[in-house]
Amino acid sequence: MMEEKSGSLGARQHISTRFAEELEAIKNSLLEMGGKTESQIRLATEALLSGAGDTAEEAVQMDRDINQMEVEIDDQCARIIARRQPAAFDLRLIISIAKVTTDLERIGDEASKVAQMALKSTVRLPVRVAENHTTALATHVSNMLRRALDAFARLSVDAAVRVMLANKDSMEDYDAGMQLLEAAIRDNPATLKSCMDQIWALRSLDRIGDHASNIAEQIVYLVTGSDVRHMDEATLLNLLDVSTDS
């Protein structure tokens, strides 16, 4: 590899091709990790609503793979920096990737919590109060996650801002589900425990949406230098207008 450190034009192009390939490999690992967390969210939610213990166990077990993927991707990030000494933007991109793996790992934790609720609830949960809203929210946040990672792979500010806007929409299913569950508790306080389990599951799904949104915020900051946390909807919509992305 030593010849790659020489300054001749041919060698530099060679470095740059190798760098591009390695960066592409890291991005693919990130998408793979994202795909794994999406499957985990789907399994965990299915388990919660069907009460299938084996599906729930499978979702819980996936957490270890996802943790391992975080460690491996972070190692890839450190190695590419050490070997290729990337320029400013690429360096920031790689540090961002190491931060995104944390969000994906935390998504795995939340999906695992949903699956654990399924394991607890199978015994004593005959009625699922907010089933439709839970399913809708799980689908919504999974989509947000897929779109956030796709936006990351393409460094698309436009797609990232759309994910952040979608997070505001996910509140509708969350709020509606919570209202049903709170009404159920008021009507029959004996259902408190099982309703609380469903409330925690809704809350975990909502957090998954927040993590997808955090990934989107990273992209916008990386590309535009704007810190878009706590921006209101109107300001976010402005970012869509100035974006060069179609």
Place this chain on the structure above:
Amino acid sequence: MMEEKSGSLGARQHISTRFAEELEAIKNSLLEMGGKTESQIRLATEALLSGAGDTAEEAVQMDRDINQMEVEIDDQCARIIARRQPAAFDLRLIISIAKVTTDLERIGDEASKVAQMALKSTVRLPVRVAENHTTALATHVSNMLRRALDAFARLSVDAAVRVMLANKDSMEDYDAGMQLLEAAIRDNPATLKSCMDQIWALRSLDRIGDHASNIAEQIVYLVTGSDVRHMDEATLLNLLDVSTDS
């Protein structure tokens, strides 16, 4: 700065001193960010229990400063890597710092949520059911945070493992508080809304403990290469025995 890139021994020592100074500056920024989040946790909990709206507002406002600190420390991390091209361990350390800033920023989000509960609750929350447990949990997780950052500054595996063990203890106050609140809902379902607000506040404080524990896990991984997530208490205690740290 160009002379620092030469290979003479004197210049290399000069680089190494500069690097050590800059790294120290980043660590100090991280501790400062941690100190700010500790203050925010204290203010938010005080506001929740006293109902003081101005204290709550102050805690909510601190969130922006904390976000800004994350951005600045991440920039410092990218700059030191670009300028000093640190060796393998230091590179991993700096990437870890950029991951720790995310945990601190999320702690700020949780503290802000506690403060927002205070703003909501002041109007309609005459009785604070789990006041003692909430105060105890807030104190406990603040201490965990301070000790996690201190362990990070010293790269102490021993101190980091003790933070992870302390996270298990924090469950006692969380569980006891939750039981009181659930009993209160069962006794008087009309108190559901205000009890739920207190439940969310307990949950946010519990998350702060989780983030402190995440910081501790980073340290152990960085120093020992062991992924200590999901390790049981006995295995963690073994790490204390093998640690060279007193």
